[in-house]
Amino acid sequence: xxxxxxxxxxxxxxxxxxxxxxxxxxxxxxxxxxxxxxxxxxxxxxxxxxxxxxxxxxxxxxxxxxxxxxxxxxxxxxxxxxxxxxxxxxxxxxxxxxxxxxxxxxxxxxxxxxx
Amino acid sequence: xxxxxxxxxxxxxxxxxxxxxxxxxxxxxxxxxxxxxxxxxxxxxxxxxxxxxxxxxxxxxxxxxxxxxxxxxxxxxxxxxxxxxxxxxxxxxxxxxxxxxxxxxxxxxx
Numbered sequence: 169x170x171x172x173x174x175x176x177x178x179x180x181x182x183x184x185x186x187x188x189x190x191x192x193x194x195x196x197x198x199x200x201x202x203x204x205x206x207x208x209x210x211x212x213x214x215x216x217x218x219x220x221x222x223x224x225x226x227x228x229x230x231x232x233x234x235x236x237x238x239x240x241x242x243x244x245x246x247x248x249x250x251x252x253x254x255x256x257x258x259x260x261x262x263x264x265x266x267x268x269x270x271x272x273x274x275x276x277x278x279x280x281x282x283x
Numbered sequence: 284x285x286x287x288x289x290x291x292x293x294x295x296x297x298x299x300x301x302x303x304x305x306x307x308x309x310x311x312x313x314x315x316x317x318x319x320x321x322x323x324x325x326x327x328x329x330x331x332x333x334x335x336x337x338x339x340x341x342x343x344x345x346x347x348x349x350x351x352x353x354x355x356x357x358x359x360x361x362x363x364x365x366x367x368x369x370x371x372x373x374x375x376x377x378x379x380x381x382x383x384x385x386x387x388x389x390x391x392x393x
Binding site for chain 2: 212272277
């Protein structure tokens with residue numbers, strides 16, 4: 169069983185389109201995250217939800233809107249896609265809200281290419 | 284936020300011990316240090332976590348000096364399958380804002 173699963177794995181689309189990436193975790197974790205990894209492999213946190221409540225919102229354009237229907241799911245919707253949005257987006261989860269310790273469990277990533 | 288600095292890349296040979304150091308000069312008192320491994324087309328995977336001195340598990344050791352301004356991930360007797368990008372992550376406090384290092388690409392050669 170995949171612990172953190174994301175769909176789709178690959179996404180190719182045109183500038184200006186709207187797209188969504190879905191994430192589900194079956195670990196029973198309370199907290200989920202979205203990370204963006206650019207072409208230089210830099211990993212940056214975008215959002216975090218704890219029990220469906222937004223707890224981290226980094227400096228991300230408001231074209232990005234996360235939605236958590238329940239604590240096992242965290243989806244990412246992106247409006248008006250731009251070339252610079254091309255990246256790999258990783259979903260992750262942790263047992264508890266961010267604290268001093270803890271382990272992040274990552275999905276396999278969703279590679280978004282904007283043409 | 285604690286900013287971290289790692290070497291961009293390192294080369295090694297099979298069977299050697301590899302040490303990757305991460306600098307984190309402004310680490311906060313409550314911050315732990317965590318290392319992740321990432322293979323191509325996969326998400327990062329937890330390797331080890333520590334707060335001070337030395338931590339060892341079945342795959343790696345983590346050395347943290349008393350001032351905690353750096354940490355060293357030690358991989359004993361690497362194999363080709365250890366070729367990956369290794370990330371140092373400092374802190375998970377302050378409302379969950381954490382800083383991943385830029386990653387060290389380790390290439391293990393036969």
